[in-house]
Amino acid sequence: MTTNTLAWFKSSHSGGSGDDCVEVATTPASVHVRDSKDGHGPQLALSPTSWVHFVSYATQD
Template sequence: MTHQPDEPTVPEPVWCKSSYSSGEGGECVEVAAAHETVLVRDSKWGAGDRLVLGVSAWAGFVRMVAGR
């Protein structure tokens, strides 16, 4: 009998869709907080590539698009 150690599990991030996204298949962006990063993905392609941004980079982006 062999014992294999349990593999550590990383919880799947909780994705939040933009409030500007429609249910009609338009441009949809989702974000999720991860350890010291913010993940960004296309909600229509959830298994696809993700952008990984540092918290300060994300905050700067949000300020820029909000016009502040």
């Protein structure tokens, strides 16, 4: 799946100022993450299991 066919949405945990925004797009096989200010720039593609582990780690206090 190419970046153009993914349905991107802004993370609910992105900064309110618009300066630190992350966008996410999901497919059954992967979770894609990119910087919302650079839609054609690099992105990460993670397995759903890796994404769950990442979010769990990132939200720890």
